[in-house]
Amino acid sequence: MKTEETSTAHHSGRAPEPVGLYPHARRVGNLLFLSGVGPRQRGQQAVPGVELDEQGRILRYDFESQCHAVFQNVHYILEEAGARWEDLVDVTVFLTNMRDDFATYNRLYAEYFASSQPCRTTVEVNCLPTPIAIELKCIAAVAG
Known part of the structure; x- marks a missing residue:
């Protein structure tokens, strides 16, 4: 199976622009793979709730x-x-x-996923590519 012939890249007009050369998502068959998604807002470099110092280090975040x-x-x-x-x-x-x-993530996750519970893995990483505290990597099953 050639991936180029059976997959479709998707670029969102509302999600933040990727920080590298990749689509927001790629559909292969009935699966939709989302690239890592962070909290930035489209058209902005600032991250919601993040205060940086002059050197770009995180002082505080919500x-x-x-x-x-x-x-x-x-x-x-x-x-x-x-x-x-x-x-x-x-x-x-x-x-x-x-x-x-x-604990905060777990509480909010339970609210957002009250009616559907996908499988979940949570890991701690040293840092992410932009001054964010969370990123999600998701897979969805979609109708043919």
Whole structure:
């Protein structure tokens, strides 16, 4: 099977621009693979709830606002690729501070996924490519 012939790249007009050369999502058969999604807003470099010093280091961040923003960005990408929130089957979560942020993430995740529970893996990473505290990598199963 040649991937070029059987897959379709999707670029969202509402989610933040990728920080590298990749699509927001790629559909292969009945699966939609989302690239890592963070909380930035389209057309902005600033991250919701993040205060940086003059050298670009994080002084403070509002983790809850980042969670809401990243979930909204996932919604945008899914909708524009013809999928729904309920179509998510797997979510990989990258947190930069598991100790301080996991309880908040777990609480918000339970709210957003109250009616559908995809598989989930949560890992802590040292840092992410932009000054964000959370990134999601998602897979959705979509109708043919």
